[in-house]
Each structure stands twice: as C-alpha cells, then as structure tokens.
Amino acid sequence: MTYVDYTTGSALTDGKAPSGPINERWDKRRFEAKLVNPANRRKHTVIVVGTGLAGGSAGATLAEQGYHVVQFCYQDSPRRAHSIAAQGGINAAKNYRNDGDSVHRLFYDTVKGGDFRARESNVHRLAQISVEIIDQCVAQGVPFAREYGGLLDTRSFGGVQVSRTFYARGQTGQQLLLGAYQALSRQIAAGNIEMHPRSEMLDLIVVDGRARGIVARDLVTGKISTYFADAVVLASGGYGNVFYLSTNAMNSNATAIWRAHRRGAWFANPCFTQIHPTCIPRTGDHQSKLTLMSESLRNDGRIWVPKAKGDDRPPNKIPEDERDYYLERIYPSFGNLVPRDIASRAAKNVCDEGRGVGPGGQGVYLDFADAIKRMGRKAVEAKYGNLFDMYARITDEDPYQVPMRIYPAVHYTMGGLWVDYDLQTTVPGLFAIGEANFSDHGANRLGASALMQGLADGYFVLPATINDYLARNPNQSEVSAEHPVVQEVLAETEDRLNLLLAVDGDRTPDSFHREVGELMWEFCGMARTDAGLRKALERIPQIREEFWRRIKVPGTGEEFNQSLEKANRVVDYLELAELMCLDALHRAESCGGHFREESQTPDGEAARRDEEFAYAAAWEFTSTGSSPVLHKEDLVFEYVHPTQRSYA
Amino acid sequence: MKLTLRVWRQKNADAEGAMSTYEVDGISSDMSFLEMLDTLNEELILRGEDPVAFDHDCREGICGACSLVINGDAHGPERTTTCQLHMRSFKDGDTIDIEPWRASAFPVIKDLVVDRSAFDRIIQAGGYITAPTGAAPEAHATPVPKPDADFAFEHAECIGCGACVAACPNGAAMLFTSAKVNHLNVLPQGAPERETRVLDMVAQMDEEGFGGCTLAGECATACPKGIPLVSITSMNKEWLRATRKVAKR
Numbered sequence: 007m008t009y010v011d012y013t014t015g016s017a018l019t020d021g022k023a024p025s026g027p028i029n030e031r032w033d034k035r036r037f038e039a040k041l042v043n044p045a046n047r048r049k050h051t052v053i054v055v056g057t058g059l060a061g062g063s064a065g066a067t068l069a070e071q072g073y074h075v076v077q078f079c080y081q082d083s084p085r086r087a088h089s090i091a092a093q094g095g096i097n098a099a100k101n102y103r104n105d106g107d108s109v110h111r112l113f114y115d116t117v118k119g120g121d122f123r124a125r126e127s128n129v130h131r132l133a134q135i136s137v138e139i140i141d142q143c144v145a146q147g148v149p150f151a152r153e154y155g156g157l158l159d160t161r162s163f164g165g166v167q168v169s170r171t172f173y174a175r176g177q178t179g180q181q182l183l184l185g186a187y188q189a190l191s192r193q194i195a196a197g198n199i200e201m202h203p204r205s206e207m208l209d210l211i212v213v214d215g216r217a218r219g220i221v222a223r224d225l226v227t228g229k230i231s232t233y234f235a236d237a238v239v240l241a242s243g244g245y246g247n248v249f250y251l252s253t254n255a256m257n258s259n260a261t262a263i264w265r266a267h268r269r270g271a272w273f274a275n276p277c278f279t280q281i282h283p284t285c286i287p288r289t290g291d292h293q294s295k296l297t298l299m300s301e302s303l304r305n306d307g308r309i310w311v312p313k314a315k316g317d318d319r320p321p322n323k324i325p326e327d328e329r330d331y332y333l334e335r336i337y338p339s340f341g342n343l344v345p346r347d348i349a350s351r352a353a354k355n356v357c358d359e360g361r362g363v364g365p366g367g368q369g370v371y372l373d374f375a376d377a378i379k380r381m382g383r384k385a386v387e388a389k390y391g392n393l394f395d396m397y398a399r400i401t402d403e404d405p406y407q408v409p410m411r412i413y414p415a416v417h418y419t420m421g422g423l424w425v426d427y428d429l430q431t432t433v434p435g436l437f438a439i440g441e442a443n444f445s446d447h448g449a450n451r452l453g454a455s456a457l458m459q460g461l462a463d464g465y466f467v468l469p470a471t472i473n474d475y476l477a478r479n480p481n482q483s484e485v486s487a488e489h490p491v492v493q494e495v496l497a498e499t500e501d502r503l504n505l506l507l508a509v510d511g512d513r514t515p516d517s518f519h520r521e522v523g524e525l526m527w528e529f530c531g532m533a534r535t536d537a538g539l540r541k542a543l544e545r546i547p548q549i550r551e552e553f554w555r556r557i558k559v560p561g562t563g564e565e566f567n568q569s570l571e572k573a574n575r576v577v578d579y580l581e582l583a584e585l586m587c588l589d590a591l592h593r594a595e596s597c598g599g600h601f602r603e604e605s606q607t608p609d610g611e612a613a614r615r616d617e618e619f620a621y622a623a624a625w626e627f628t629s630t631g632s633s634p635v636l637h638k639e640d641l642v643f644e645y646v647h648p649t650q651r652s653y654a
Numbered sequence: 655m656k657l658t659l660r661v662w663r664q665k666n667a668d669a670e671g672a673m674s675t676y677e678v679d680g681i682s683s684d685m686s687f688l689e690m691l692d693t694l695n696e697e698l699i700l701r702g703e704d705p706v707a708f709d710h711d712c713r714e715g716i717c718g719a720c721s722l723v724i725n726g727d728a729h730g731p732e733r734t735t736t737c738q739l740h741m742r743s744f745k746d747g748d749t750i751d752i753e754p755w756r757a758s759a760f761p762v763i764k765d766l767v768v769d770r771s772a773f774d775r776i777i778q779a780g781g782y783i784t785a786p787t788g789a790a791p792e793a794h795a796t797p798v799p800k801p802d803a804d805f806a807f808e809h810a811e812c813i814g815c816g817a818c819v820a821a822c823p824n825g826a827a828m829l830f831t832s833a834k835v836n837h838l839n840v841l842p843q844g845a846p847e848r849e850t851r852v853l854d855m856v857a858q859m860d861e862e863g864f865g866g867c868t869l870a871g872e873c874a875t876a877c878p879k880g881i882p883l884v885s886i887t888s889m890n891k892e893w894l895r896a897t898r899k900v901a902k903r
Contacts, residue, residue: 063787070787082709082769083773084774085774085777086711086717086718088711090716090717091714091716138790142785142788144796145785145790145843146785146843147785147806147837149807149841151807152803153800154800156800157797180811189782189787191774191778191781191782192782194774195779203774253714256713290684290685292693294686294688294692297713297714396738399732400740402742465787514696516696560698565665566763568705569705
C-alpha cells in the first residue's frame with residue numbers, strides 16, 4: 007500500500023467543549039474543571055517546551071499558581087524565542103475606538119477570516135480573553151503606543167473594518183515577549199521554574215498511555231537526558247521552516263511536535279500554511295531566510311503593478327493611469343486590507359501574468375508616495391520608521407523615495423497538533439499551545455491574531471484546563487530513567503544521532519533542507535494541484551532515502567555541534583513534508599491559505615466545498631513512509647453561517 | 655567578491671583559542687554577513703572540517719542572538735546587528751577579522767559563541783513588574799503620559815545582544831541594565847518596585863563580574879537599537895535616589 011492510500015479511521019469529537027450558549031461556554035468549562043488544592047500544586051511537575059508568547063506566559067502563570075515547572079528552550083535565553091519578531095500588533099475587542107467592535111465581532115471576523123475551518127467554541131473563547139490580555143500586558147509594563155491623553159492607541163489590520171489592533175511601534179511581539187520573559191524571570195528567581203536554555207527536546211516519553219516526560223539534548227555539552235513530569239506542554243511554535251525559506255527564525259523547527267506526533271498525538275490540518283503577502287523578495291541562491299514587512303504597512307501603502315506586461319520602467323516613470331492598483335480594483339470595500347491569503351494569491355496572479363516587478367518579476371510595489379503627500383514624511387516616519395529602516399538596510403533602497411518591492415513568503419502554520427477545547431492532544435497529559443496547535447485560525451489566520459492566541463493559551467486557557475487533568479490524575483506512578491519505556495526512547499534518540507554522525511556522506515544538512523523546501527514551495531505553496539502534490543509525494547521518499555545515504559555531519563555528539571542539530575531537524579522535515587502534501591492532496595477544495603487550482607470560483611477565488619470538507623483533518627501516525635490514518639472532526643457552525651467569503 | 659577571513663576558533667570553554675585564516679569566494683554584495691559565513695561553513699563541512707560555530711536565529715535584527723566582533727567593532731562597521739550587516743559594506747579583497755564578544759562575564763562556549771546568561775540573572779534580580787496573571791486592572795485605569803510611554807519604549811527596545819559589554823573597554827553592563835531600569839521605572843505600573851529594582855539589578859550586575867563604568871561611551875555607539883548613553887545617567891540618578899530613600903526607611 008502506498009503512502010497516498012490512507013485509511014479513514016473513527017470520527018473524532020472534542021469531548022471537552024461545553025454545550026449551551028457560546029458566550030457562556032468558557033465560564034461553564036472553568037466551573038466544571040476540577041481544581042488542584044494550592045497546597046498540592048507544588049507536588050506536581052509540569053514540563054513546558056518553548057519560551058515564546060505561549061510557553062513563556064504558560065510557564066510563568068503555572069509557576070505563579072504553585073506548580074513546579076521545568077522549562078526548555080533551544081535559544082541561549084528564553085527572551086529570544088521567535089515571537090519576538092512579530093511586528094504589527096495584537097488584537098483585542100476592547101472597542102476603545104467606539105467603532106462598533108465587540109467580542110462577537112472579533113469572533114465573527116476570526117471565524118470568517120479562517121474561511122470556516124476553525125472551531126466556533128475555541129474562537130469565541132479567544133475573543134473573550136483578548137480583552138484580559140491587554141490588561142495583563144499593561145500591568146506588566148508593556149509599552150504599547152499611546153495617544154497624547156495617555157490612553158492606548160490602536161490601528162487596523164487586514165480582513166477587518168474596525169481598529170482593534172494594539173501595538174508597540176513595529177515591535178509588538180518583542181514587547182509582549184519581554185513582558186512574558188520578565189514574568190518568567192521572576193519565577194525562575196523564586197525557584198519555581200527550573201529553566202534549561204540551550205536545550206532541545208528530541209522525543210516525548212509516553213508511559214501507560216500518558217505523557218510523562220521528554221528526552222532533551224544539552225546543546226552545549228551534547229548530553230542527552232530524560233526529564234519527567236505529570237504533564238507536558240508543547241509550546242514549540244509552528245513548522246513553516248519545512249519550506250527552508252520562510253520568515254521563521256533559522257532554528258525554529260518542528261521536532262518537538264513531530265516527535266510527539268510519532269508518539270501518538272494526531273496532527274491536524276498540516277496543509278494549512280499562511281503565505282504572508284508583504285515580505286522582502288529574495289535576492290539570490292544564498293538567501294537563508296525571508297524578512298517580513300508588517301501588514302500594518304497596508305494601512306497606508308498602496309499595492310500596485312504596471313498594467314502592461316514586462317513594463318520595466320522605474321516605478322516613478324510609470325504614469326498613474328498605467329498602474330494597476332489591483333487590490334483596490336478587485337476588492338473595493340477592503341482594498342489593500344484584504345486578508346493575507348487573498349492578498350498573497352492576488353500578488354502571485356499578477357506576477358504569473360508577467361506584470362511582476364524587480365529581479366525575476368517576483369515582486370509587486372507597496373507605495374507610500376500618496377501617504378507621504380497626505381500625512382507628511384514625519385508622520386509616516388513616526389508610524390513606520392523602523393520598518394522603513396529595516397527595508398532600506400536589506401535592499402539598499404530608500405522606501406521614502408521609491409516604492410517598496412514585496413512578495414509573499416511562508417510565515418505561519420495554522421495546522422498543528424490536534425487539541426480539544428482544553429488544549430490537550432490525543433495523548434493524555436500532553437498539551438499543545440500557541441502556534442504548535444491547530445485550534446483557532448482555521449484555514450487562514452488574521453493579522454495580529456497570533457500574539458493574541460499565544461498569550462490567551464498561555465496566560466489564561468492552559469492554566470485553567472491543566473488543573474482539571476492534574477486533579478483527575480493526582481497520584482501518577484513514579485517514572486524513572488530505569489523504566490524500560492524510557493530506556494527505549496532514549497536509545498532510539500541516541501541511535502538516530504549516532505547514525506547521522508556515522509553516514510559520513512557528501513551532502514550538508516542545509517542542502518537537503520533547501521531541496522525539500524523548494525519542492526514544497528513549488529507543489530505545496532500558494533497554489534496546489536492534484537498532479538503537483540502527487541509529484542511531491544513521489545519525490546519526498548526519494549530525498550529521504552538519499553538523505554540517509556549521503557548526509558555529512560562533522561564532529562561528534564558530545565559537543566556543541568550545530569550541524570548535528572540541523573541534520574536532526576531535517577530528518578523530521580522530511581517526514582512532515584510528506585504529511586503536509588498528503589493532507590493538501592486529500593482536501594480537494596480551496597479554503598483560506600489552501601488553494602487547490604481545481605476548486606475555484608469563476609472569478610478565481612477559493613471555492614470551499616462545505617458538504618465534503620467541513621471538518622478538521624487529524625492524522626494518526628503509523629510508521630515512517632506508511633500511510634497514516636485520517637480522523638475527521640466535523641465542524642459545526644451554529645453562530646456564524648458559512649458563506650463564500652466576500653471582501654469585494 | 656573574494657575575501658580573507660581571520661576567525662577565532664576555540665573548541666570549547668576550556669580549550670585555547672586562536673585565529674584561523676580562510677578564503678571565501680563568490681560572495682555577493684546582497685548577502686548578509688551571516689550568509690557569507692554560511693557559505694564558508696558549507697565548504698568546511700564538505701571538506702570534513704568543523705564549521706565555525708556562531709549564535710544566530712531570527713536574522714532580522716530583533717532576537718539579539720548574533721554577536722560577532724568584526725574588525726574590532728561589535729556587530730561590525732554599521733550601526734546594526736550582525737545579521738543585518740550586508741556584504742556591500744565590504745570590498746573585494748578585504749581581510750575581515752571575526753571574533754566573539756570579549757568580556758570576562760561572557761565566557762566563550764565555542765568559536766564565536768559566548769555565554770550571556772549573566773544578562774538573564776540581572777533581569778531575574780528585578781527586571782520585571784510583579785503582576786501575577788489575572789490580577790490586572792482595566793488597561794485604561796491608569797493613563798500613561800505619552801512622553802513617559804515613549805521613554806519607556808525607547809529603553810524597552812534593548813535586544814539583550816551584549817554589544818554594549820563587548821564594546822566597553824571595562825566590559826561593563828551599565829547600558830543593558832539601565833535600559834531595563836529606565837523602561838520599568840518611568841511607568842506608573844513600575845513605581846512600587848522602583849527602588850528595589852534598581853538596587854537589586856545593579857548589585858547582580860556587579861556580582862556577575864561586569865566592569866565599572868567610566869563613561870567611555872563605546873556602549874551607546876555600538877548599540878544596534880540606539881539606547882542612548884544618557885540612559886546610564888538616568889539609572890545612576892535612580893540608584894542614588896533609591897539608596898537615600900531606602901536608608902531613610
């Protein structure tokens with residue numbers, strides 16, 4: 007049986023989601039959840055993997071509650087997790103602008119923005135919690151932008167018509183992360199968190215059907231150790247780096263979630279990836295990563311390409327009537343602020359027509375000339391100064407003088423480990439939060455919602471729901487390094503690393519990463535077809551086979567060895583890529599960021615097929631290269647009726 | 655471009671280090687400095703040699719991981735992070751010296767990678783506002799005057815890279831510490847811990863073995879985020895005020 011011949015297993019239901027009116031469900035769940043007596047909490051150990059917005063906020067909050075937290079990050083400091091690079095802002099339904107916003111509207115926008123592939127209960131809870139997040143962050147000293155009266159400022163983001171995005175210049179992620187990092191630091195100093203920086207999770211330990219610990223490698227000494235707990239929380243981020251070029255940090259990786267998947271956590275909607283419309287185009291084969299330009303730029307910048315194909319005049323020599331402001335033309339009511347998936351696809355379309363600009367025709371203009379005329383250069387500088395500087399530094403062009411050139415790039419993954427309403431995976435005791443889970447964004451995430459979800463999960467949702475799990479499992483048996491299951495997982499990890507070192511081939515880890523990344527971008531990127539996906543599915547096992555024959559990793563495992571770290575991550579990309587392609591192949595509809603060329607409306611928009619695909623696809627691992635089992639969780643829409651999304 | 659690189663190689667914390675010379679060719683001016691090093695490392699791996707270890711992650715100037723002294727300057731000739739330095743700042747035929755941060759409080763782990771955990775301990779000593787999750791008042795309950803909010807933001811921009819320490823002739827961490835003290839102490843939310851924060855953070859800074867400040871100003875020149883030198887003066891003022899206030903208690 008080949009990989010594409012997957013079988014469909016039992017249906018999946020979210021056993022934790024309460025019923026009743028949607029605005030009462032979170033209260034109801036919190037009330038029904040069992041509590042752990044404060045005096046008993048210190049007897050429980052919780053492992054948290056990752057220190058981004060989700061992991062940092064979860065670790066700090068669990069420690070404040072009295073749990074003993076053991077936390078890991080691969081970076082040299084928890085302050086460096088990639089949440090730090092989020093630029094634009096964080097959404098919250100505060101309605102400070104009195105512009106008609108409400109919890110219900112944020113809920114509605116998010117479900118619609120996700121193209122009706124997210125769970126209503128989860129999204130509503132997210133919208134409710136959004137208002138508390140802002141309060142929490144302000145109390146921590148997060149320096150949000152303020153008006154002259156001393157109150158908080160907000161701005162608009164794509165896919166919505168209210169101004170609900172709170173921001174700290176173009177560094178909102180940095181400021182929110184430092185808030186969480188500082189709260190975490192306070193708990194580390196208090197002895198409530200045992201922090202392991204420069205340590206990478208390499209496997210999950212499941213004993214008697216429950217997550218009981220992890221295997222981690224100290225990246226400085228190379229020592230591989232086991233750690234045990236009553237519950238494990240994965241906050242290790244998304245898997246966009248499978249594409250090699252993305253806006254993720256260089257070391258962001260999928261190993262924690264992929265290893266958990268191999269140990270029994272089902273992986274949901276892996277093909278739902280977000281291609282962000284406004285990134286700086288690549289310049290050559292040396293390119294190691296792509297840099298995003300905040301979506302907030304679309305508030306004032308106008309996107310255009312020449313009307314004529316192959317028009318290679320410099321932008322300021324192209325007269326107004328020979329320019330095509332295509333987003334404003336096709337989507338007059340949302341204009342440049344359409345959701346990300348729509349903006350990206352539109353950019354691809356005009357470039358495919360031969361109207362792209364810059365080297366290779368892989369770019370469109372984002373022009374601030376009108377904004378500078380209207381607001382003055384000073385105001386533009388105050389609003390976007392750091393982004394303009396960043397652009398100028400990378401491209402050596404002055405965006406105050408010439409329009410920016412932008413092109414879509416992989417940015418975020420909506421898919422992730424399947425979790426129930428409690429954020430628990432299909433492995434009891436294993437929780438997944440933030441980008442590592444699949445739950446809130448459906449098939450497309452709206453701008454400024456990732457920060458909101460990471461912090462909602464970490465500060466508010468997980469600390470409430472994990473109580474219930476721990477209270478119901480108060481006396482778990484002791485697990486030690488001598489346990490046969492632990493010995494087996496440890497041995498597998500050591501064998502894998504030893505094998506990587508032993509092959510001594512003639513290709514670097516990066517060369518394989520680049521090869522699989524380019525394949526994914528071509529066949530599982532902005533537009534996907536049945537034929538293309540089948541081609542990728544044929545090619546991936548071949549690359550994997552070649553990898554284990556030709557990989558070259560210098561040095562040893564008992565030292566600081568960045569090549570070994572990288573090679574081990576590529577092992578997992580080479581399996582995950584296959585599942586992403588299979589998921590994309592099986593979902594023969596277009597929705598959000600998943601665009602199947604076979605399924606489009608007459609005017610080229612994504613055509614959903616609700617009767618067949620209104621479900622979350624959760625995949626169960628069998629073995630490497632063998633077809634997985636599909637479990638469907640039907641999505642029910644009681645409050646937001648699925649319609650063809652319209653931003654015109 | 656063809657370049658000669660002289661790179662600090664040191665197997666581990668206990669080993670002796672030395673500069674090693676490498677040639678790289680086919681370097682494009684659009685490459686970032688780290689992409690140039692990637693090119694070298696790909697060649698080294700294929701030759702069966704140990705690639706040069708260096709810290710890096712976001713490669714967009716915000717995570718603070720990258721940390722190279724290039725031709726004697728922390729983060730190199732431009733005022734930015736190493737990852738945002740591009741090869742157009744160099745010429746064909748140049749010889750480039752690449753070293754790790756040099757400071758006794760930042761011991762070398764391997765090659766160009768250093769241990770900056772001392773910074774984490776300074777933050778742990780008081781670089782936070784005690785605001786347990788759930789206890790926060792409504793965000794608009796306390797307006798913050800815009801100039802104070804802007805002042806806080808300018809200092810909160812610090813990315814904790816350590817260039818200030820690497821650039822300082824004394825290996826002092828005053829700019830890093832003052833950035834956090836000033837960010838939190840100017841805000842009304844930070845007021846209740848204003849005195850203990852500055853006293854505890856400065857004490858921890860001293861304990862970590864960072865040098866004293868002689869206002870050489872190299873730190874502020876090297877800072878990729880433009881934290882101003884006057885930040886140190888503000889912290890000294892805070893420290894003096896706190897010392898007197900605590901003495902009165």
